[in-house]
Amino acid sequence: MTRGDDRDDLTLLRSHVEGDPDAFSELVHRHRDRLWALALRTTGHPDDAADALQEALISAFRRAGTFRGDSQVTTWLHRIVVNACLDRLRRRQATATFPLPDDDDRMPLLAAPASEDAAVASERRADVLAALRQLSDDQRAALVLVDMEGYSVEEAADILGCAVGTVKSRCSRGRARLVPLLTSYGGNPAGPGDVKPVVPVVSPRAERRHAADPHGPTGGGAS
Amino acid sequence: MNDLTHPSLDDLADLHEGLLPPARERSLAAHISECDRCSAASAALDDVTHVLSGATSNPPPMPDPVAASLDEALLRASRERAATVPSLSQYRASSRPEAVSARQSRWTWVAAAAAVVAIGYAGVSVLDGSSGGDEAATADSGAGQDIASRDAVRSQPEAASGEDTPSSDRPEAGGLRTLNRKTLPGVAGRLATTRTTEESRLVRDCPSVDVTDDDQAAVVRWRGVRALLVVDRSTRRATVYRCTGDADRLFTTQY
Numbered sequence: 280m281t282r283g284d285d286r287d288d289l290t291l292l293r294s295h296v297e298g299d300p301d302a303f304s305e306l307v308h309r310h311r312d313r314l315w316a317l318a319l320r321t322t323g324h325p326d327d328a329a330d331a332l333q334e335a336l337i338s339a340f341r342r343a344g345t346f347r348g349d350s351q352v353t354t355w356l357h358r359i360v361v362n363a364c365l366d367r368l369r370r371r372q373a374t375a376t377f378p379l380p381d382d383d384d385r386m387p388l389l390a391a392p393a394s395e396d397a398a399v400a401s402e403r404r405a406d407v408l409a410a411l412r413q414l415s416d417d418q419r420a421a422l423v424l425v426d427m428e429g430y431s432v433e434e435a436a437d438i439l440g441c442a443v444g445t446v447k448s449r450c451s452r453g454r455a456r457l458v459p460l461l462t463s464y465g466g467n468p469a470g471p472g473d474v475k476p477v478v479p480v481v482s483p484r485a486e487r488r489h490a491a492d493p494h495g496p497t498g499g500g501a502s
Numbered sequence: 503m504n505d506l507t508h509p510s511l512d513d514l515a516d517l518h519e520g521l522l523p524p525a526r527e528r529s530l531a532a533h534i535s536e537c538d539r540c541s542a543a544s545a546a547l548d549d550v551t552h553v554l555s556g557a558t559s560n561p562p563p564m565p566d567p568v569a570a571s572l573d574e575a576l577l578r579a580s581r582e583r584a585a586t587v588p589s590l591s592q593y594r595a596s597s598r599p600e601a602v603s604a605r606q607s608r609w610t611w612v613a614a615a616a617a618v619v620a621i622g623y624a625g626v627s628v629l630d631g632s633s634g635g636d637e638a639a640t641a642d643s644g645a646g647q648d649i650a651s652r653d654a655v656r657s658q659p660e661a662a663s664g665e666d667t668p669s670s671d672r673p674e675a676g677g678l679r680t681l682n683r684k685t686l687p688g689v690a691g692r693l694a695t696t697r698t699t700e701e702s703r704l705v706r707d708c709p710s711v712d713v714t715d716d717d718q719a720a721v722v723r724w725r726g727v728r729a730l731l732v733v734d735r736s737t738r739r740a741t742v743y744r745c746t747g748d749a750d751r752l753f754t755t756q757y
């Protein structure tokens with residue numbers, strides 16, 4: 280397998296279509312951490328992420344000839360991965376009756392961090408991941424693409440196959456739900472009863488952060 | 503929710519995203535400018551975006567077991583494809599040459615292969631209209647073979663009687679050696695130092711071909727198409743270019 284290949288993504292993809300046995304593998308290797316992060320955030324669960332990602336990339340391997348070149352190769356890969364993730368979540372919901380476990384994704388994430396910085400970074404990632412999991416699948420996918428991957432709402436709508444207004448609405452409601460989970464603003468300005476209280480992040484670190492904030496959660500009531 | 507009390511986070515988030523009617527937008531903006539609590543909530547919404555985007559700067563590496571499993575799956579897919587294509591090309595001799603471009607026919611082949619898989623897996627949930635199980639890629643199908651055989655024939659009418667034996671590097675009827683991963687070291691090691699007219703023209707006229715006078719160059723057959731193999735023996739580096747059009751580079755490898 281060639282590493283340090285200097286061909287660009289599009290050349291690699293075309294070489295793969297022409298029969299180069301290593302080109303696709305090189306392409307995946309080049310982007311695999313980012314694709315993994317995308318799958319992990321979109322599914323919220325490492326097992327689903329691993330399965331969906333593999334399924335997506337084998338699919339991409341086989342249908343590379345249909346890539347029209349009207350977007351970046353990475354965008355094309357992201358589209359396939361995100362939709363594979365959502366497809367997997369839908370299938371899971373159609374068959375599973377048990378809720379997803381909350382914490383087991385931290386095992387691979389926290390395994391042997393290389394340094395204290397790495398440990399902090401991975402714990403922060405776990406906080407974000409746990410918070411994202413509180414969202415609906417559609418809200419999470421929209422926010423992952425727009426706020427995390429940096430796509431415009433128009434691009435996200437194209438990737439997800441829905442209207443721009445739908446993406447905006449999912450992002451909006453998703454951010455509102457994440458406020459008490461990811462920021463020191465713990466309450467809702469409209470007061471209790473206006474929205475259902477959201478389960479706090481099950482992270483000691485997040486709780487410490489909230490407790491330590493001098494401005495503190497402003498709490499609920501506009502009574 | 504009414505205007506006498508504070509807006510909800512949903513309202514504020516909708517305001518940020520430009521989803522509210524203009525009149526509602528104006529009244530909310532006026533309220534926020536006078537209300538510390540809503541101003542803080544509004545800032546917290548921006549913080550959410552900030553936290554999310556900040557979490558991407560240091561993406562979690564793919565865990566080793568996931569990477570290993572993925573590599574294995576891709577390798578399997580690659581081997582299945584390699585095993586499928588040559589067996590299909592054996593049908594060249596009985597097929598009619600058709601005037602289609604290399605790219606079109608390749609896409610036709612991919613589409614046909616996808617169709618074969620889809621037919622094989624009818625009724626099974628397939629991902630986004632594409633293939634399902636791994637083993638389906640190797641499924642023999644008359645339709646797939648026919649299309650692929652046309653693919654193999656289209657740029658090779660002069661070699662249509664030759665048998666494509668992937669493990670052999672013997673010259674074929676048209677004098678072309680078949681290049682694949684197994685034959686590459688042998689072919690690369692036995693290239694003639696002189697160049698044919700076509701080889702000289704490709705080397706001279708195609709700016710995409712990266713070759714020096716010390717390199718060896720020869721036209722070979724690679725996956726059923728004519729290709730220019732350029733070998734730098736000092737670094738054992740082999741590069742393969744398409745013989746048609748602008749001589750696009752197909753791949754580079756060590757041998």
